[in-house]
Amino acid sequence: MQVTSSVREPLVTGGxxxxxxxxxxxxxxxxxxxxxWFLAFLTSAGVLALGSIAVIATVWEGIGMWxxxxxxxxxxxxxxxxxxxxxxxxxTLISAVLLLFRQKWRTSINRAAEAMTIFAVICAAMFPxxxxxxxxxxxxxxxxxxxxxxSLWVNFNSPLLWDVFAISTYFSVSLVFWxxxxxxxxxxxxxxxxxxxxxxxxxxxFGWDGAAKSWSRYESVSLILAGLATPLVLSVxxxxxxxxxTSVIPGWHxxxxxxxxxxGAIFSGFAMVLTLMIVTRKVxxxxxxxxxxxxxxxxxxxxxxxxxxxxxxxxxxxIAWYSGVEAEQYAFINRATGPYWWAYWxxxxxxxxxxxxxxxxxxxxxxxATFVLSIVVNIGMWFERFVIIVxxxxxxYLPSSWAMFYPTWADVGVYLFTFGLFFTLFFxxxxxxxxxxxxxxxxxxxxxSDKVNx
Amino acid sequence: MERDTHFVTGVYxxxxxxxKAITQVRSSGIKIHEVYSPYPVHGIDDYLGYxxxxxxxxxxxxxxLGTTLALTMQFYMMKFDWPMIIxxxxxxxxxxxxxxxxxxxxxxxxxxxxxxxxxxxxxxPWAQPRIFDLRITDDKHVLAIDIANNSSMELAKIEEILKSxxxxxxNKKSFE
Numbered sequence: 001m002q003v004t005s006s007v008r009e010p011l012v013t014g015g016x017x018x019x020x021x022x023x024x025x026x027x028x029x030x031x032x033x034x035x036x037w038f039l040a041f042l043t044s045a046g047v048l049a050l051g052s053i054a055v056i057a058t059v060w061e062g063i064g065m066w067x068x069x070x071x072x073x074x075x076x077x078x079x080x081x082x083x084x085x086x087x088x089x090x091x092t093l094i095s096a097v098l099l100l101f102r103q104k105w106r107t108s109i110n111r112a113a114e115a116m117t118i119f120a121v122i123c124a125a126m127f128p129x130x131x132x133x134x135x136x137x138x139x140x141x142x143x144x145x146x147x148x149x150x151s152l153w154v155n156f157n158s159p160l161l162w163d164v165f166a167i168s169t170y171f172s173v174s175l176v177f178w179x180x181x182x183x184x185x186x187x188x189x190x191x192x193x194x195x196x197x198x199x200x201x202x203x204x205x206f207g208w209d210g211a212a213k214s215w216s217r218y219e220s221v222s223l224i225l226a227g228l229a230t231p232l233v234l235s236v237x238x239x240x241x242x243x244x245x246t247s248v249i250p251g252w253h254x255x256x257x258x259x260x261x262x263x264g265a266i267f268s269g270f271a272m273v274l275t276l277m278i279v280t281r282k283v284x285x286x287x288x289x290x291x292x293x294x295x296x297x298x299x300x301x302x303x304x305x306x307x308x309x310x311x312x313x314x315x316x317x318x319i320a321w322y323s324g325v326e327a328e329q330y331a332f333i334n335r336a337t338g339p340y341w342w343a344y345w346x347x348x349x350x351x352x353x354x355x356x357x358x359x360x361x362x363x364x365x366x367x368x369a370t371f372v373l374s375i376v377v378n379i380g381m382w383f384e385r386f387v388i389i390v391x392x393x394x395x396x397y398l399p400s401s402w403a404m405f406y407p408t409w410a411d412v413g414v415y416l417f418t419f420g421l422f423f424t425l426f427f428x429x430x431x432x433x434x435x436x437x438x439x440x441x442x443x444x445x446x447x448x449s450d451k452v453n454x
Numbered sequence: 455m456e457r458d459t460h461f462v463t464g465v466y467x468x469x470x471x472x473x474k475a476i477t478q479v480r481s482s483g484i485k486i487h488e489v490y491s492p493y494p495v496h497g498i499d500d501y502l503g504y505x506x507x508x509x510x511x512x513x514x515x516x517x518x519l520g521t522t523l524a525l526t527m528q529f530y531m532m533k534f535d536w537p538m539i540i541x542x543x544x545x546x547x548x549x550x551x552x553x554x555x556x557x558x559x560x561x562x563x564x565x566x567x568x569x570x571x572x573x574x575x576x577x578x579p580w581a582q583p584r585i586f587d588l589r590i591t592d593d594k595h596v597l598a599i600d601i602a603n604n605s606s607m608e609l610a611k612i613e614e615i616l617k618s619x620x621x622x623x624x625n626k627k628s629f630e
Contacts, residue, residue: 018492018593144531153531157540162553169557173564180568183577188492188591206572207581210590212502214575215494220507221571225564228513232560239553442493442593446469 011105011444014288018442021289025434026189028284030197033431036283041427048420054413055130063133065410071403072393076411077127078243079385083268084124084418085167085240086261086381089233090269091117092174095181096229099222105297107440108289111185112280113273114178115433119425120272121171123418128163130414159242166239170232177225180218183208184439237265244388251331251392256319260312264381267305267351270298271377276426278371280435289436292365299364302377306355309384313352331392339404340391343383350380458600460628461487462612463586464621466595469495475597475619476501482615484607487600490590509567509574516566517559524558525551586627597621 016024033041058065068075091113098106132138140147142164144154154161186205190198208214241257274295281290320332335344354376358364363373395402429435464479466472472495479486480503489495489502499506532538533546543550572578587596599612613624 022492022592144527151531151535153536155538155540156528156532156554157543157547157550159553162557165554165557169561173560176564176568180571184493184591187583191585191588191591203579206577206579207583208577208591209583209585210490210492212489212491212495212498213504215491216499216504217507217509217571217575219494220509221567224510224513224567228517228560228564231556235553235556242553439493443496 009291009293011291011293012108012289012441013291016288016445018445021438021441021445022188022192024286024289025185025436025438026192028430029189029432029434030192037427037431041424041431044420044423044427046420047416048424051413051415051417051420054410055126055417058130058410058414059135063131065408066414067406067408067411069403069405071396071401072390072405074393075390075405076386076407076415077131079382079389080415080418081124081127082240082261082385082389083378083382084120084127084422086237086265086268086385087272087378088117088120088124088170088174088269089237089262089265090273091115091120092170092177092229092233093266093269094273095177096226096233099226100230104444105294107444108286108436109273109277109294109298110440111178111181111433111437112277112429112435113269114174114181115426115429116272116276117174117269118171118178119422119429121167121174122425123422125167125171126414126418126421159239159246162239163243166236170236173225173229173232177222177229180221180225181437181440182433184210184218185434185437188438189434234262237262244392249392249396250325250327251335251388253328254316254319256312256316260309260316263305263308263312264351264384267302267309267355268378268381270301270305271374271381274298274302274370274374275378278367278374280430284430284435286436289441295367295370296364299358299370302355302374303358303364306351306377310352313348327397330395334395335387335391338391338395340387340394343387344391347380347383347387350376351384354380458602459630460601461586461598461626462601462609462616463599463625463627464597464616464619465587465589465623465625466597466620467593467622468620469595471620472595472597473498473501475616475621478619479597479599479615484599484612484615485603487598487603490586490596490598492589492591492593492595495595509571512570513563513567517563519566520559520562521555523562524555528554584629587625598627 012021014020054065063077066075066077068077091110094106094113095110098110129135129138132141139145142154142161182204183206186201187208187210190201190205193201238258238261241261244252245254245257247253277290278295281287317332317336320328323329335341354373357369357373363369390405394404464475466475469491472489472491476486476489476498480501486502489498491498528551529546532551537545539545540547586598587594590596597616599616601609601612604612616624
């Protein structure tokens, strides 16, 4: 039984009935794709094809194609890796953490956000795989496999190996969580369809019958998966931050990294969800499901996580001074005033100042402002990783080996490749999968619709 | 009349009417085969008298297996099979093994539980489910009663009870 609150804003507007929900979401799967979809899809597939030239060059020639040098041994590759993994975090946060907190507004956005997570993690995984240089041997370096050296195992003391386990677990658990949620919706499409589509979606729906017993188990599974995914999502970016925090490089060797990275990840992830959802709701006319209320709540999450990130920057700076360690102090002064000052101040402007604009209600309830700021936030978060990685490396303990990093066309191309990959996958998802979790929206509909509520 | 092939179904529009109907149908002595809904109806398990799912137990046991396997693997490889001094630490550097142990615990718990869920619910790509009504994945709830299972009661009586409990339609459904 559901209780209607007269105080809260309805989650779904427009007085939708259960059948309206089915129809509004399924029709995009059933209709022929329109010209706008084809244009968008072909553009991203084109970027993917163009970027793959850089990927092939990197694999063929080796990572000498990138702009790395002896001083700056990590640059765009790991920057992009951390950036994409961070973006992925919002999907799990929405579907798992908000489920545990019983935030019902998550039901209209969780499907697309989880899809975004999965695609972003695929993009992220490209970078460490390519950085291996010879990815076809990668399994021996990344997995504990017996080998010709009489089982010289991988090093379980290394955070890079922890990352292998963290990212692959994160990817596979997110994928399973997402798919379990898709099963009842595939069944909905199956029961509306005829012919070939019925066969395909019938197979995809795994023979879902909608029985009370099945739903009971489904809810059990969702709850436990949410309970497992919540510490998992926190662990993933914690372990990513260990890649830096366990080193002895000034600017990296910081205990604040795990919470700071997790907050930054959620910050950038929500920004990407907003970027994608604002476009999706417009193109698919889903304004009644992804309402201004949803956008405002996501903007509030951006204020909170953005402020945590801002405080982390300032704390880091203060502790560098307070520690009295000269190298540490220099690393931070160099960030703000050295040759990479422009990257540092872009990061500060985009990540610390711009989200504070959302305190103004007019801005956080404006579609245009939210869309622009969501992109600004992700630019800022890319610069954050670039600043942490490159400015800490480029001036190390030995002034004679100080250097600058300049990206080559292959660096740019590989980054473009991941953009093409991400959007190609997202457009395919938006066409062939129900972009909103119909079953879960129906389960919260009663508290938000007069048509259903009798 | 064979068991499990001939059914009488009541179609309900609203979840609250459905929950009241379940109580009414059960108290009149009819055994309910199953209820089919387009979305999870909160509290329906209690009305139908279903026990709580034991899937969380499966998840816990698989998780425990993951923890054990991860720790055994890491200690075997790092301490016994090929010991190496790394960072001046003990061969069996327990704190360093926690991240991988955690990840494998989560991995096995999730996959184990989902595996059990798929087997117990008979979810597989080639499964042919019994669809009592095509609208149960859209906007209708269907309460199915196995006629052979309720042979002590006349069919007309069952249909009447379903009607009076608020069903918008009462249909018959047979499977091969």
